[in-house]
Amino acid sequence: MTNWNAQIWTMIAEGIRDTLYMTLVSTLIAYILGLPMGIILTVTDANGLKPNRIVYRIFDVISNVVRSIPFLILLILLIPFTRLVVGKSYGSTATIVPLVVCAAPYIARMVESSLKEVDPGVIEAARSMGASNVQIVFNVLLVEARTSLVTGATIVTGTILGYSAMSGTVGGGGLGDIAVRYGYYRWQTDIMIVTVLLLILLFQIIQMIGTKVAQGIDRRR
Numbered sequence: 001m002t003n004w005n006a007q008i009w010t011m012i013a014e015g016i017r018d019t020l021y022m023t024l025v026s027t028l029i030a031y032i033l034g035l036p037m038g039i040i041l042t043v044t045d046a047n048g049l050k051p052n053r054i055v056y057r058i059f060d061v062i063s064n065v066v067r068s069i070p071f072l073i074l075l076i077l078l079i080p081f082t083r084l085v086v087g088k089s090y091g092s093t094a095t096i097v098p099l100v101v102c103a104a105p106y107i108a109r110m111v112e113s114s115l116k117e118v119d120p121g122v123i124e125a126a127r128s129m130g131a132s133n134v135q136i137v138f139n140v141l142l143v144e145a146r147t148s149l150v151t152g153a154t155i156v157t158g159t160i161l162g163y164s165a166m167s168g169t170v171g172g173g174g175l176g177d178i179a180v181r182y183g184y185y186r187w188q189t190d191i192m193i194v195t196v197l198l199l200i201l202l203f204q205i206i207q208m209i210g211t212k213v214a215q216g217i218d219r220r221r
Contacts, residue, residue, distance in 0.1 A: 008191070011178060016198060018092040019174035022164040023202075026099035027157045034104040037063070038111025039137060045116075049123075049133045063105035071102050071163050075170060092173035095164060103160050110152035114145040147218045154210025158203050165199055175199055 037059055043049045044056040069077070075098045079089045082097040118141050126140045142149070168176025175195040183192020 012175075012194065012198070015173075015175040015178045015195065016202070019161070019164055019176070019199070019202065022092050022095050022099060022167075022172075022174055023157060023161045026096045026103060026160050026164070027153070029096070030100045030103035030107050030156070030160070031153070033100065034107025035111055037104065037108035038115065039141075041108060041112040042115040042141070043133065043137065045112075049136060059108070063108050066101065066105040067109070071098070071166060072169065074098055074102055075167055075172075090171035090173075095167045095172040095174075098167070099160055099163055102163060103156060106159070107152075107156055110156060111149065114148035114152055115141045117148055118144045147214050150210060150214040150217065154207060154214070157206050157210070161199065161203055161206065 041056060041059050041063070044052040044059075046053070046056075048056075066074070075095075078098045078101060082094050083089045085097050086094050088094050122144060123136060123140060126136050131139065164172065164174055165176030165179070166172075168174060168178070168180040171177060175198055179192045179195040182188040183195070
């Protein structure tokens with residue numbers, strides 16, 4: 001049984017901080033990359049506002065290839081790139097790089113799916129009033145799909161939280177790293193159980209906030 005002294009609790013607190021840091025920063029950067037990618041996939045689709053088979057195919061292949069690689073393998077494959085970007089391949093900041101690379105294509109697909117749920121009649125109405133494609137994207141598609149986009153963002157954030165914990169197997173930092181170092185290598189099961197419970201709690205908080213925000217902006221309610 002672990003001696004739960006101040007040092008252990010400080011380590012747990014730092015693990016929570018690092019996990020939230022990795023999750024939230026990775027989600028933000030991944031959306032900066034994934035949202036435009038999802039819009040491009042929607043617009044250039046065969047039934048999109050401006051079909052372009054070549055552009056759609058390029059982004060489609062990129063999205064499918066990256067999403068088909070398991071995160072743990074991608075984490076290892078990106079070690080040289082991560083070291084090039086942040087100067088090291090371990091720690092919470094370094095983990096953000098593979099998290100972003102993994103999440104951005106996933107976000108693009110979520111955004112594409114959300115935008116394609118918009119009623120075509122609304123798009124046609126905007127077009128008949130002289131709206132440009134850019135105006136339709138920002139004033140119609142993104143506005144009409146905002147509830148679905150927030151729901152998707154909640155799912156993505158929860159997924160990234162899980163991936164951040166998985167990165168602990170290669171020294172990624174956060175609660176996952178604590179669970180691996182103490183729960184697996186040192187057989188301190190009680191520490192591992194606490195970190196798992198904290199990860200569950202963080203996930204539930206993210207889910208609750210996302211659901212509340214989605215309900216708040218849903219005009220159908």
